[in-house]
Amino acid sequence: MEPLHTARRLSAAVLAVSNQLTVPEVLQTIVDTARELAAAEYSALGVPDEDGSFAQFVVSGVPEEQQEAIGPLPRQHGFLAVMLREPEVQRLDDIRADPRFDWWPAAHPVLRAFLGVPIMSGDEILGALYLANKPGGFTDEDTELVRVLAAHAAIALTHARLYARNRELTIAEERARIAHDLHDAVAQRLFGLRLTAQAADLLIDRDPAAARARLAEVSALAREAAEELHAAVLELRPARLAEDGLPDVLRKQVQILDRASGPTLVFHSGEPAVLPPAQQAVMLRVAQEALHNAVRHSGAHRIEVRLAGTVLEVADDGTGFDVDATLKAGRSLGLRSMRDRACQVRGKATITSSPGGGTVVRLEVPGA
Known part of the structure; x- marks a missing residue:
């Protein structure tokens, strides 16, 4: 591949990280670029979850119909798991001949030459880039190109993680503020209820009609306070969509x-x-x-x-x-x-x- 074309494709992938694209779009750009520059038939990028599967698994080179036939997101097994445990590049002439190879579903494409590059943030493995089926096998140059793309995938994933944490803090702060505001509102209702009840008590002997009016106000204030408390409970517990x-x-x-x-x-x-x-x-x-x-x-x-x-x-x-x-x-x-x-x-x-x-x-x- 011409050096100028390679530089342009790498530049486009790098710019995607800081552009308006969403994280899935950035990862798809990186996977597509890796497959093109390394002349591989297939490429994928996996980000693990905490349940032994993948939070994200982006694929290039496999038609959508075949992806549907393969089934749900893969579990962390075989070389998928190896790449999530070991921070080394894995380069094989035929993945099927390696003792760590496990299996794939019936509709899965047959993989031979394999290149796996971890996506790292410091010492932490965030995910991995997988490439397969390059005629003649993968080279040192392919490895270096994919390392560059993996580094920028790490930037995108780290930004997404930091944003999620910041958003959680913001939501917690907002919920605390709403709870505080609702508490103040309920406190005001209860203070008004207490004063109105005291006024009704003073009027009950000399002006029964006025006392009944005050008691009606007490009932209305109590209802409003109950509604505010109910609102606070709804806000401070998780939404029950189901x-x-x-x-x-x-x-x-x-x-x-x-x-x-x-x-x-x-x-x-x-x-x-x-x-x-x-x-x-x-x-x-x-x-x-x-x-x-x-x-x-x-x-x-x-x-x-x-x-x-x-x-x-x-x-x-x-x-x-x-x-x-x-x-x-x-x-x-x-x-x-x-x-x-x-x-x-x-x-x-x-x-x-x-x-x-x-x-x-x-x-x-x-x-x-």
Whole structure:
């Protein structure tokens, strides 16, 4: 392969790490580039989970129909597991002849020449790049090219991990703030209830009608306090998508934010769609991300959440922003996170905004 072409393909893969692409798109670019530059028939990138399988497994060279015939994501066995335990490059003329080779499903392509390169962050193995079936076998030059791509895959995965941790902290802080606000609101209700009850006690002998009016106020205040406490419990426990369904979970969360924050929040729901659990979870997380941004950063007076079938929209009348400029400046991982989540379930997330024109976050996912 011409050196200039190789340099350009490497440059494109490296730029993908810092571009607007989501993590799955970056990993796919890296896998495709590795297969092309090493002249391999197949390539893949695996990121392990904690249950003996893979959180992500990106493939190049295997048609989609064949991937479906192969079945679900592979378990960590054979050379897949070797690459996740040992931080050395593995280069073999025929993977089937190695005693560590295990097996593959019936629909799996037959692999011969093999090159495996770990994806490292310091001493930690984040995943591995796998290449197979190069005529004549893999060379030292192939190994060095794939090492470069593995290093940039490590950068993308590390950024994603850091963002996830930061987002968890932000969510915890936000939940604590909401709980504090709700506690204050309930405390005010109870203080008012106590004063009204005392007033009714003073009036009960000399003005029974006024006392009954005060007791009616006590009943209303008690009901409102109970509603606030119920809202606090709903917010501070995990969403029960399986039991309550996505529309009800979203409606409750919008109601909670409407009580606890400045803008007016409104929820609209059309005919509910039957969605797999993964799609429901992504729609909920994207809605939470969009609501978090709108409540804290948009300066909006009104925020509307619409759920109709497989489409979710969160729209605000806030200050808006330049989406392209924000993404290029790398200042909004939240926008990338929403697109990343959508990509995980083959959905599409779009963010439409302009300075002074408010913001609309739209997510569409495939149905069941």
